[in-house]
Amino acid sequence: MEYKNTLTTCTYCGCGCNLFLETLDGKLTNTTPCKTSPVNEGKLCIKGWNVHQFVQSEKRLKKPLLRKNGELTEVSWDEALSFTASKLKEITQDNGPDAVGFLASAKVTNEENYLMQKFARAGVGTNNVDHCARL
Amino acid sequence: MIDQVRLKIDELLSGGLVKGVLALATANGHVAPCLFQKGDDLGKLSLGDTENPGDARYPLNKVLVTIARRYPDEVFGVLVRGCDERGLFTLYRLNQLEPDRVVPIGITCPPSLALACECKKPFPDEITAGETADGFPQKGVDAIEGMDLHTRFSFWTDQFSKCVKCYGCRDICPMCFCKECSLECEDLVSKGDLPVDIPVFHLTRAMHMADRCIDCGLCDEACPSDIPLRLLYKKTSRIMNDRFGFTSGIEKNEKSPLSVMGPAPQK
Numbered sequence: 001m002e003y004k005n006t007l008t009t010c011t012y013c014g015c016g017c018n019l020f021l022e023t024l025d026g027k028l029t030n031t032t033p034c035k036t037s038p039v040n041e042g043k044l045c046i047k048g049w050n051v052h053q054f055v056q057s058e059k060r061l062k063k064p065l066l067r068k069n070g071e072l073t074e075v076s077w078d079e080a081l082s083f084t085a086s087k088l089k090e091i092t093q094d095n096g097p098d099a100v101g102f103l104a105s106a107k108v109t110n111e112e113n114y115l116m117q118k119f120a121r122a123g124v125g126t127n128n129v130d131h132c133a134r135l
Numbered sequence: 136m137i138d139q140v141r142l143k144i145d146e147l148l149s150g151g152l153v154k155g156v157l158a159l160a161t162a163n164g165h166v167a168p169c170l171f172q173k174g175d176d177l178g179k180l181s182l183g184d185t186e187n188p189g190d191a192r193y194p195l196n197k198v199l200v201t202i203a204r205r206y207p208d209e210v211f212g213v214l215v216r217g218c219d220e221r222g223l224f225t226l227y228r229l230n231q232l233e234p235d236r237v238v239p240i241g242i243t244c245p246p247s248l249a250l251a252c253e254c255k256k257p258f259p260d261e262i263t264a265g266e267t268a269d270g271f272p273q274k275g276v277d278a279i280e281g282m283d284l285h286t287r288f289s290f291w292t293d294q295f296s297k298c299v300k301c302y303g304c305r306d307i308c309p310m311c312f313c314k315e316c317s318l319e320c321e322d323l324v325s326k327g328d329l330p331v332d333i334p335v336f337h338l339t340r341a342m343h344m345a346d347r348c349i350d351c352g353l354c355d356e357a358c359p360s361d362i363p364l365r366l367l368y369k370k371t372s373r374i375m376n377d378r379f380g381f382t383s384g385i386e387k388n389e390k391s392p393l394s395v396m397g398p399a400p401q402k
Contacts, residue, residue: 001155001209003170003202007163020167022198029201033303033357035191036165043359046301 001025007034012047013106013133019044021052028052092124101128136242139264140214141177143240147212148173153238156212157195157202159183166191168198170211182214188248189216194309194353196222200231212238218252220259221349221384222309228391229347231312243267252352253369256385276369291334291367297360298331304340304354304364310347317343337367345371346391349384 005020018037022030031052035042054060064080065072075083091099102120104113117129140158147153148171159181160169166181183192199213215223220239226232241258243265249257250271258267279287305311305318317339318324324332324339331337348368355365375381379392 001170001172001202001206003155003157003198005167005169007165007167018165022168022201024202024205030198032168032193032307034165034167035193035356036185042356044301044303044357045299045359049301049303049306 005032010044010048010051011107012045012051015039017044017048019048019051021055028056088124097125098128100124100126101130102126104129104131106132136264137180137182140182140240140242141180143263144171144177144180144212147238147240148175152210153212154206154209155202156214156238156240157199158212158214158240159191159193159195166193168193168195170198170202182242188245192216192351192353192356194307194351195219196226196232196309197307197312199237200226200309200312203232203236207236210236210238212240215239215241215259216244216351217254217256217258218349218351219309220261221256222351224384224387224389225310225347225349226312227387228389229312234387252350254350255382260387273369273373275363275366276373279366279370291337294362295333295337296330297362298336299360300329300331300336301359303357303359307353307357309351309353310344310349337362337364340364341367341371344368345375346381346383346393348372 002023002025004023006023008019008021010017010019017040018034020032020034021028022032029052031044031049033040033042033044033048063074064077066075066080066083067073088100102116104116120126120129144156144158147156154172156171158169158171159166160171160179161181162179166183166185169179171177171180181191183189185191195213195215196219199211202211213219213223220241223232223237223239227234239259239261241260241262243259243262244252244254244257246268248254249268253271253273253275255270255273257270258265279290282290302318305316318336319326324336348371350365350369350372352365354368355363358364372382375383375392381389381392383391
């Protein structure tokens with residue numbers, strides 16, 4: 001019998017709420033907000049309260065999807081990345097770098113977001129950088 | 136007080152009287168529920184007090200229900216304050232836990248916490264450690280009752296309108312265990328919409344709390360909008376007490392008047 005509460009940070013947005021993921025015998029059973037966290041003081045939003053559900057969800061995407069003949073199809077990371085790269089090249093060559101935009105995410109780290117805007121500005125050459133919270 | 140609790144846990148575990156003891160523990164500078172098993176370090180035990188008494192309480196009974204569902208034949212110890220013990224009695228009544236498979240380890244609350252909670256009974260029947268403090272009158276409910284109807288109506292409507300529908304009050308509640316929840320019934324509560332359905336959302340929950348709420352206050356502490364939910368449930372509890380002489384969890388084997396067929400029990 002193994003019951004554990006693992007302290008972690010919510011991945012949903014940039015607030016950084018602390019929560020405990022509760023596991024019983026290795027399976028996630030619940031999410032509990034951390035009361036001693038100075039960030040969220042024992043409170044969460046509806047997304048945070050349900051973190052344990054999406055982790056184990058059957059509907060969770062585990063592989064990249066590419067639309068082929070109008071249908072989303074599972075492909076390898078290599079295929080997804082080379083398709084994206086070739087399309088990015090094609091569009092920017094034909095229409096200039098401002099024909100594309102980059103949408104950053106609250107669900108990744110600060111460093112990953114930094115890399116993305118660097119890639120957009122220095123690599124591709126556009127200032128079209130925005131955040132998923134404004135979608 | 137904590138040493139007495141440690142001793143009791145050690146006694147239960149080493150004597151093989153329980154499979155585990157559910158209490159709180161400090162790890163990484165934070166307090167969290169912890170299942171102590173034989174051989175575990177009891178040095179990390181916490182009673183849920185950090186800067187102030189009882190400021191790091193968690194719904195241990197809710198965790199116990201989760202564990203007991205997986206291990207229905209085992210006996211577990213559980214750390215309880217007065218409200219938690221009322222919770223155990225209520226969960227026995229609602230067939231979520233079996234009394235002979237639970238060994239409560241009772242601690243009392245200090246007067247400061249009892250006052251902050253306006254708790255009627257800040258200690259359990261069975262006390263392992265601590266001095267009993269007196270209960271306090273529920274002045275918060277008196278103040279609400281003292282408002283005229285119009286002011287009171289606006290007060291609650293304003294409070295409910297702050298709701299962000301996080302469902303935290305339900306999710307933290309040690310008395311909420313239903314697999315299907317009325318708050319997710321789309322005939323009552325619209326799904327994914329804000330503002331919240333006023334007053335259906337909060338009054339539905341208040342109705343369901345009428346014979347369950349054990350006044351632990353965890354809902355209040357979990358609410359990101361500071362809606363005085365505990366005050367609302369204190370009021371429903373007062374109605375139950377005035378009409379039927381019933382207070383959830385105060386007496387171990389008392390049935391709820393809401394589950395009795397026939398004429399209402401007299402107070």
